[in-house]
Amino acid sequence: MNAPFLQIRDLEVAYGRICAVRGISLEIAEGEIVTLIGANGAGKTTILRAISGMVPYTGSIVFGGMDLHGVPAHRRVALGIAHVPEGRGIFSNLTVAENLSLATWGRRDRLGIKADLARVHALFPRLAERAPQMAGTLSGGEQQMLSVGRALMSRSKLLLLDEPSMGLSPILVRDIFRVLREINATGTTILLVEQNAHLALQLAGRAWVLQNGRVELTGPAAALAGDPRVREAYLGG
Amino acid sequence: MTYLLQQLLNGLQLGSIYALIALGYTMVYGILQMINFAHGDLFMVGAFALFVAASVLGLPFVPSLLLAMIATAAIGVLIERLAYRPLRSAPRVSAIITALGVGLFLENLVNALSPYPKHVPTLLSNHSWVLAGVTISSIQIWIIVLAGILVLGLDLLVHRTKVGMAMRAISWDRTTAPLMGVPVNAVISLTFGIGAALGAAAGVFYALAYPIIDPYMGVMVGWKAFISAVVGGIGSIRGAVLGGLILGAVEILVAAFLPSTGRDLVAFALLLVLLVLRPHGILGRPRPVKA
Numbered sequence: 001m002n003a004p005f006l007q008i009r010d011l012e013v014a015y016g017r018i019c020a021v022r023g024i025s026l027e028i029a030e031g032e033i034v035t036l037i038g039a040n041g042a043g044k045t046t047i048l049r050a051i052s053g054m055v056p057y058t059g060s061i062v063f064g065g066m067d068l069h070g071v072p073a074h075r076r077v078a079l080g081i082a083h084v085p086e087g088r089g090i091f092s093n094l095t096v097a098e099n100l101s102l103a104t105w106g107r108r109d110r111l112g113i114k115a116d117l118a119r120v121h122a123l124f125p126r127l128a129e130r131a132p133q134m135a136g137t138l139s140g141g142e143q144q145m146l147s148v149g150r151a152l153m154s155r156s157k158l159l160l161l162d163e164p165s166m167g168l169s170p171i172l173v174r175d176i177f178r179v180l181r182e183i184n185a186t187g188t189t190i191l192l193v194e195q196n197a198h199l200a201l202q203l204a205g206r207a208w209v210l211q212n213g214r215v216e217l218t219g220p221a222a223a224l225a226g227d228p229r230v231r232e233a234y235l236g237g
Numbered sequence: 238m239t240y241l242l243q244q245l246l247n248g249l250q251l252g253s254i255y256a257l258i259a260l261g262y263t264m265v266y267g268i269l270q271m272i273n274f275a276h277g278d279l280f281m282v283g284a285f286a287l288f289v290a291a292s293v294l295g296l297p298f299v300p301s302l303l304l305a306m307i308a309t310a311a312i313g314v315l316i317e318r319l320a321y322r323p324l325r326s327a328p329r330v331s332a333i334i335t336a337l338g339v340g341l342f343l344e345n346l347v348n349a350l351s352p353y354p355k356h357v358p359t360l361l362s363n364h365s366w367v368l369a370g371v372t373i374s375s376i377q378i379w380i381i382v383l384a385g386i387l388v389l390g391l392d393l394l395v396h397r398t399k400v401g402m403a404m405r406a407i408s409w410d411r412t413t414a415p416l417m418g419v420p421v422n423a424v425i426s427l428t429f430g431i432g433a434a435l436g437a438a439a440g441v442f443y444a445l446a447y448p449i450i451d452p453y454m455g456v457m458v459g460w461k462a463f464i465s466a467v468v469g470g471i472g473s474i475r476g477a478v479l480g481g482l483i484l485g486a487v488e489i490l491v492a493a494f495l496p497s498t499g500r501d502l503v504a505f506a507l508l509l510v511l512l513v514l515r516p517h518g519i520l521g522r523p524r525p526v527k528a
Contacts, residue, residue, distance in 0.1 A: 052416060077418035089413035091406045102402050105418040154418060 005030040005189055006158060010059035013046045020046040022213040033184050035192040035200040037234055038210035044193040045086055048160045052076055052083035078106055082156030086163050088147040092136025096127055099135050099146055103153035120149040123179050141172040161192045165199060177203055197234035201225040239370035244493045245486060250377050252485020253384035257439035258462030259477035260391060261432030267408045267472040268428050271332050275339035276436055277459010283309045283437025284444040285347055288355050298360040302441050306434040313433025314426050347452040354451040357444045380442040387438055388478050395474055404428055464508045470521020479519060
């Protein structure tokens with residue numbers, strides 16, 4: 001049997017003396033869409049940060065058979081992990097085109113980069129229209145497109161998404177989620193953190209419900225969506 | 238009129254030197270929001286490196302210039318690695334005090350190695366031409382042309398290459414840059430290295446024009462280059478160049494038309510007035526709040 005695509009064991013992360021994640025283990029298979037849901041402060045964002053190497057942690061994170069311990073964040077990108085951070089992390093002082101180009105740091109395959117840019121422009125035509133504009137002048141929805149587009153430019157195998165629906169109108173959210181489904185269909189595994197549990201459970205195959213840095217419930221997304229405890233706490237009854 | 242043109246030419250020479258040093262202040266500030274107060278002393282180190290290359294090793298001008306730039310760049314990178322990086326998440330005042338300390342260390346280190354002022358040997362034969370009553374020397378041409386090439390090269394690097402893109406990205410958001418695959422520490426090291434190399438080039442040019450060098454030569458020149466960077470808008474590459482040229486011209490003109498003892502007074506008064514009128518400098522922009 002193959003090693004799991006992403007395997008997290010006994011993950012613990014503390015910010016100073018505050019424990020954000022207290023011993024979480026989870027496994028994701030290649031091609032899945034998995035979502036982490038839970039209230040603010042449940043540790044969802046911190047788990048993504050540990051996977052992408054933004055925070056120090058104890059426990060182990062194994063990606064594609066390789067233990068990521070001690071691998072700095074910028075090398076994890078080259079291994080195929082892309083993180084669309086909370087608040088989008090757009091470089092407002094760079095143009096849209098530069099934001100996309102920066103994410104290809106370390107890649108030398110000019111033709112591949114060109115093809116990926118064409119793909120991003122096909123998924124988000126707005127980004128093609130706004131290529132020479134400063135990214136800071138984009139609307140919230142366009143910035144979210146740029147943030148996802150950037151992750152695609154690094155040719156990620158695992159896409160970590162933190163609150164992609166935040167601050168967007170329902171129509172834009174639907175567009176973004178449609179594109180996420182398309183991205184997943186081309187083989188990219190997705191780990192999604194969402195406040196909007198309803199949407200997240202529609203998109204994902206499996207879900208983890210977190211509370212205070214621990215796993216509360218886990219199972220197929222459809223089953224959790226019907227679970228009375230989840231309905232009451234996260235789906236508004 | 239001829240006299241004014243002559244003074245403006247002299248101001249351009251001095252301004253080019255200030256501009257090169259100001260670039261180092263502005264680059265480091267841009268990427269780390271830190272004032273590297275040791276930078277003026279790197280200008281001095283550059284001049285002494287030129288002395289070693291030309292006088293001790295007997296190299297001609299261009300190899301001496303390159304050696305001085307490379308050696309000073311290495312020292313700049315080392316300073317960041319040993320003195321500033323451990324303090325990167327410390328309160329900003331700690332980094333400023335450390336930078337002042339590094340500057341004093343460099344002055345005293347050079348002073349210990351070379352207690353007396355040194356005379357840099359003549360590396361370039363100095364011809365002068367008179368054009369429409371204005372005297373222009375070959376050393377002036379060297380300084381202005383080489384400084385121009387370095388400034389243009391830096392501008393291209395920052396605005397047209399991926400490394401420059403990474404520098405600008407780090408300056409906006411240092412925590413997100415690694416998520417793009419950018420090796421942040423390596424880019425910061427490179428920024429310090431380039432800034433130090435430009436400062437060294439300024440030290441070399443200064444020594445061509447004023448060949449007696451001493452370990453404290455970087456103090457006043459360093460302050461003035463810092464003023465140039467602030468006047469132009471610290472963090473802005475083009476602002477640093479503009480600020481340097483303005484300060485060079487103002488200083489020379491004050492010395493030409495007023496008692497020359499007023500030179501530094503005017504330079505510092507300019508800083509104070511400008512800070513009141515335009516706190517972000519001529520080309521600087523108030524930093525927009527991050528979303």
